[in-house]
Structures are given as C-alpha cells and as structure tokens.
Amino acid sequence: MRLLLVEVRRFFTRRFGLVMSLATIGVMGAILVVSMANSHKPSASEIEYAEAEANRARVDAAAQQAECLEMTGLPPEINGEYNYFAGEDCSTYDPDLVDTADYLENVITFTQDAPPLMYAFGSLIAMAGLVTAASFIGAEWPSGGMTNLMLWKPRRMEIFFSKLGAAVITVTAGAIGLSAVFLFLLWVITSVGGYVGDFSGAWLGNFVEQCLRMAVLPVLLTLIGFAVAMLGRRTAAALGALAGYAVVFEFGLRLLAQLLPGLYYLEALLLSPYVVAWLDGHYQIEDNSYYYDDYYGDYQDRGIDINAFGGISALVLFTAALVAVAALVFKRRDVASN
Numbered sequence: 001m002r003l004l005l006v007e008v009r010r011f012f013t014r015r016f017g018l019v020m021s022l023a024t025i026g027v028m029g030a031i032l033v034v035s036m037a038n039s040h041k042p043s044a045s046e047i048e049y050a051e052a053e054a055n056r057a058r059v060d061a062a063a064q065q066a067e068c069l070e071m072t073g074l075p076p077e078i079n080g081e082y083n084y085f086a087g088e089d090c091s092t093y094d095p096d097l098v099d100t101a102d103y104l105e106n107v108i109t110f111t112q113d114a115p116p117l118m119y120a121f122g123s124l125i126a127m128a129g130l131v132t133a134a135s136f137i138g139a140e141w142p143s144g145g146m147t148n149l150m151l152w153k154p155r156r157m158e159i160f161f162s163k164l165g166a167a168v169i170t171v172t173a174g175a176i177g178l179s180a181v182f183l184f185l186l187w188v189i190t191s192v193g194g195y196v197g198d199f200s201g202a203w204l205g206n207f208v209e210q211c212l213r214m215a216v217l218p219v220l221l222t223l224i225g226f227a228v229a230m231l232g233r234r235t236a237a238a239l240g241a242l243a244g245y246a247v248v249f250e251f252g253l254r255l256l257a258q259l260l261p262g263l264y265y266l267e268a269l270l271l272s273p274y275v276v277a278w279l280d281g282h283y284q285i286e287d288n289s290y291y292y293d294d295y296y297g298d299y300q301d302r303g304i305d306i307n308a309f310g311g312i313s314a315l316v317l318f319t320a321a322l323v324a325v326a327a328l329v330f331k332r333r334d335v336a337s338n
Contacts, residue, residue, distance in 0.1 A: 003158060007166035016135045020128045027124055028182050032189060039108035039194045050103035058095040065093035101197055110190040111197030115210055121182055122214040129171035129218040130225035136167055137226055138235030156331050167226050168219055175218040213279050223319050227326035268304055277311030
C-alpha cells in the first residue's frame with residue numbers, strides 16, 4: 001500500500017502528465033468556446049415555434065408507429081402492394097424521440113449536444129490516459145529507475161501492480177474530474193447562451209448509462225498503454241507499436257475486409273467494433289455481399305452482430321491477457337537487461 005501511494009504521488013507530479021492534462025484542458029476549452037460562438041439564446045417566439053413543430057412531428061410519429069406495429073409482422077407484399085414496414089423496428093418511430101431542440105437553429109442544447117460531446121471528450125481523455133501511462137512506465141527503463149527499484153524491492157509483482165494501480169487510479173480520477181468540469185461548463189453555456197432542454201427521467205437515465213460506459217474506456221486504454229510500454233521498455237516503442245496497430249490493422253485490415261467479397265469477418269479481429277458495441281449498445285459488421293431471402297423476396301445483407309456484453313467481454317479479455325503477459329515478462333526479466 002505504501003508503494004502504491006508513492007507511485008500515485010510520482011504519477012501526479014510527472015511533467016509529462018501535467019503537460020497532457022494541460023493539453024486536455026486546452027482542448028476542452030476550445031470545444032466549449034467554439035460551441036458558445038456558434039450558438040445564441042433562443043427567443044420566446046423561437047421556442048414557441050419549435051415546440052409547435054415538435055408536437056406536430058410527435059403526432060405524425062405516433063401514427064407511423066401505430067401503422068408499423070400493425071404491419072411489421074406481415075409479409076413484404078400484400079395484395080400486390082409492397083409493405084414498407086415488413087420486419088421494421090418500430091421503436092425508430094417512437095414519438096418520445098422527437099425533441100424540441102430539433103427545430104431550433106444555431107442553438108446549442110444540453111440534452112442534445114452533451115452526449116456526442118461527451119463521447120468526443122471522453123475519447124480524448126482515454127487517449128491521453130494511454131499515452132501518459134505508456135510514458136509513465138516507459139521512462140523508467142532508460143533512466144535506470146526501474147532497475148534500481150527492482151534491486152531495492154525484489155518483490156516484482158508488488159512493483160508491477162503498484163505502478164499499474166497508480167496509473168489506473170490517477171487517470172480515472174483525472175477523467176472523472178475533467179468530465180465533471182466539462183459537463184458543468186457546458187450546462188452553464190447552454191443556460192446562458194443556448195437551450196438546456198428537457199431533463200426527463202428517460203433522458204437522464206440514458207445519459208448516466210452513457211457516461212458510465214464511457215468511463216470504462218480510459219481505464220482500458222490506460223491498462224493497454226501500461227502493458228505495451230512494460231513489454232517494450234520504451235515510451236517510443238510502445239507508441240510505435242500502438243501506431244503500427246492502428247495503421248496496419250484498424251486501417252489496412254478494415255480496408256481489406258471491405259474491398260474483398262466474403263472477408264467481412266476480418267473486421268471481428270479489430271478492437272474498434274467492440275468499443276463501438278460497448279458504447280452504443282450494438283454494432284454490426286456488415287458483409288459486402290448479399291443473399292436472397294425467400295421470406296422477404298429480396299436481397300438482404302448479412303454480417304456479424306455484436307451487442308454491448310460481447311463488446312465489453314472482448315475488450316476486457318484482450319486487456320487482461322495483455323496485462324498478464326506483461327506481468328509474466330516483467331517477473332522473469334533479467335534485471336540487468338536493458
């Protein structure tokens with residue numbers, strides 16, 4: 001425990017970590033300034049018009065949803081007429097999905113803009129955590145600090161998990177703190193120069209769930225950055241390996257899967273589909289070929305469906321395996337090797 005507290009203090013005081021924190025705060029400020037510059041406080045007449053349009057849209061959506069529920073289970077063709085609702089997901093016509101903010105022009109709305117902005121800002125924090133964790137452990141090897149620590153404290157697993165815990169605790173605390181400040185400032189901006197929106201129970205529950213899902217991402221990327229840097233023993237080697245994965249696999253393999261017929265399943269070897277599935281609740285790896293469906297009498301696409309549980313399970317298993325390999329290599333590594 002004492003070593004963990006020491007490592008947490010060291011992580012907090014590292015200059016690179018402070019630089020990354022300031023850079024993240026700078027980007028946060030830029031996002032808020034741009035959002036404020038492109039918005040205005042809507043007048044009473046603008047809000048009245050938007051509410052009227054939203055009410056009309058809700059009535060239309062309710063009628064479409066009722067028709068969809070009636071027709072979705074029927075064949076695609078009835079008495080020579082095409083049934084557009086055959087097999088349709090009727091929840092897409094839910095009247096509650098219509099938002100008054102949809103009819104306000106050039107107005108930033110908290111309930112509408114906070115979720116995508118949190119995705120963007122949370123992704124930025126996660127990448128900052130990855131780089132900072134890689135730097136934290138990668139700088140220890142060339143300087144000789146890791147070698148001295150292993151000679152002073154031979155219990156290597158205690159060293160490994162103390163440093164790992166320090167990285168996770170610090171990044172998580174920073175992510176929670178910066179996200180809270182970001183949301184508070186965004187609420188202030190929308191209150192003063194925008195539109196707050198309707199904080200209904202359904203919206204609040206979905207938004208809290210989104211934030212909790214997003215909070216997992218910095219932890220996972222911190223663990224990955226730490227493990228890769230522990231294996232490579234250099235910050236540059238760790239970042240190079242991660243950049244190589246992004247170029248060769250996330251770009252190259254994805255392009256190959258999309259261009260060559262029948263190779264859509266290669267996308268399942270990447271990490272990004274599982275990240276999207278965890279954050280959005282669902283992701284489909286689409287095939288670039290089609291098959292004829294006798295029931296619908298049409299060509300249908302096919303692919304691999306990944307739900308939220310499948311997404312987080314794959315990410316946790318991959319991260320745990322990578323950390324386990326890094327721990328095993330660290331335990332057996334020659335203290336004099338460099």
